[in-house]
Amino acid sequence: MARQLAVLLLLLPTVARAEPPELITDRPDFTESAAAVPPRYVQAELGAVATLTEGQQVLEAPALLLRVGVLRDVELRVGAPSAVVTWAEGQDGADTDVGPLQLGAKLMLPGDGGAAGLLPFVDLPVRASHYDSVGVGVGLKAVWAVDLGPRLGLGGNLGAQLSWLGAEDAEVAWHALGSLSLGISLTDWLGMFAEVYSLFDEADLQVYGHSGLTFAVARWLQLDLHGAVLLDTPASGLVGAGAAILM
Numbered sequence: 001m002a003r004q005l006a007v008l009l010l011l012l013p014t015v016a017r018a019e020p021p022e023l024i025t026d027r028p029d030f031t032e033s034a035a036a037v038p039p040r041y042v043q044a045e046l047g048a049v050a051t052l053t054e055g056q057q058v059l060e061a062p063a064l065l066l067r068v069g070v071l072r073d074v075e076l077r078v079g080a081p082s083a084v085v086t087w088a089e090g091q092d093g094a095d096t097d098v099g100p101l102q103l104g105a106k107l108m109l110p111g112d113g114g115a116a117g118l119l120p121f122v123d124l125p126v127r128a129s130h131y132d133s134v135g136v137g138v139g140l141k142a143v144w145a146v147d148l149g150p151r152l153g154l155g156g157n158l159g160a161q162l163s164w165l166g167a168e169d170a171e172v173a174w175h176a177l178g179s180l181s182l183g184i185s186l187t188d189w190l191g192m193f194a195e196v197y198s199l200f201d202e203a204d205l206q207v208y209g210h211s212g213l214t215f216a217v218a219r220w221l222q223l224d225l226h227g228a229v230l231l232d233t234p235a236s237g238l239v240g241a242g243a244a245i246l247m
Helices: 002-017
Strands: 042-053 056-061 065-071 074-079 083-088 095-098 101-109 115-124 136-149 152-165 173-185 190-200 205-218 221-230 233-246
Touching: 074 115
Parallel strands: none
Antiparallel strands: 042 056, 042 065, 042 233, 056 083, 065 074, 074 101, 083 095, 101 115, 115 136, 136 152, 152 173, 173 190, 190 205, 205 221, 221 233
């Protein structure tokens, strides 16, 4: 017993000096990162987004995403329901609703020369009435990233989603998405990104230009500011701010 205690005391300084892993976030860009949270760590990412379109403004918060590392290159994900407040032109007051609960996982794939993985997810309404009016959504994203240099990285997503599953008021619809994001490390604490992402289905195509800044306050804490515009309708877009914490 004495020998075991001695070994433990010798190991404690080493454990105390161990630094937390690098903080790699999925926010604030639309493109999901090609990295999973390490095992035994939890990463919380949250923020607020204000969206402006013709005739209405929408505020969504706190957009909380919990990423839990369970195995090497495997994380579980819980996107908590957000409050959604909508102001429509010509309408007195605002409408308040609640978004879905999103459950998913990120599964990184083995390989050399970059990183790639899969991100399956399901959107579940939290209000019973929404199962008839909104339904359930399921989707899958492919994520990838490559290093272009010591301070440059390129990543992208490609995915599809089925919406309104089980809804009585609408037929099942498909949506697809694609993105390409360039990340730049300006200093040890300041970064930026510039990306193009698109959302499309059989009836519509929307292409956004999106950019923002990240601030590494500590090794375990990052703050961000970002904004996007709809390229064919510059008056429509969004602005947001948020944070990511590694625990």
